[in-house]
């Protein structure tokens with residue numbers, strides 16, 4: 001994904017299995033949100049395609065949701081003047097015959113679908129701990145609850161893969177703990193979870209694996225221990241220049257190859273120069 005001369009995301013390929021939580025971290029501007037935007041059809045990659053479960057996704061958000069990927073955003077995007085329950089029910093529009101407009105305009109078709117969807121929506125509100133607030137307007141919920149409502153709305157599309165963009169941003173420690181428990185519970189339902197977060201304690205507690213994005217490329221992927229011990233990750237966070245080749249927890253091999261390449265006077269970047277920015281998630 002290029003913006004003018006800047007390549008914001010290049011060749012990022014991730015596997016998130018069902019029932020697994022994978023973290024996506026990286027310094028500011030590393031390309032994390034752009035990666036989510038490419039996956040969910042908000043951005044059309046300038047080169048390459050986005051595949052999910054082996055199928056190329058059309059870059060249209062509603063078709064991506066239909067294909068089984070749901071997301072939340074860095075900044076809360078609820079329907080502020082709708083009730084808590086209505087917000088979740090709108091999230092079900094890709095799973096009902098009624099379209100989004102019918103849901104928003106509350107036509108007769110929507111009322112039928114409403115009955116059918118209400119039970120499931122209430123289950124989801126129960127799941128995120130907001131059933132008792134079903135008739136409150138979304139805008140009147142405290143911040144932490146608004147974020148939980150967003151997650152319930154994303155779950156309403158019955159995703160196989162859930163993308164969470166900074167779910168604990170702005171939360172107090174208690175709200176962060178509640179969110180952590182909620183993400184574990186989502187994982188336990190067999191949903192694949194990919195989460196962007198700057199709170200490292202949250203990430204390393206939560207995730208089965210962590211991928212580090214630096215300057216749009218995957219630098220390292222591995223368990224929390226592997227990632228925390230990787231000197232290149234520390235260097236990237238300290239703002240030191242990134243010159244390595246992205247690898248998947250094979251730091252030693254990559255480093256050896258870089259040394260060899262440097263000795264041979266070759267440029268390690270050229271190997272990737274003609275690659276496309278293909279991204280792929282495959283929950284299984």
Ligand SMILES: Nc1ncnc2c1ncn2[C@@H]1O[C@H](COP(=O)(O)OP(=O)(O)OP(=O)(O)O)[C@@H](O)[C@H]1O
Nearest residue numbers: 003006007008026027028029030031032033034035
């Ligand atoms: N629509 C856009 N137009 C131009 N440049 C963009 C656009 N969106 C993102 N960028 C640039 O792409 C790069 C990656 O940005 P992105 O927001 O994806 O990073 P990030 O890792 O999510 O950062 P943060 O952690 O600060 O949210 C940045 O240099 C950013 O300025």
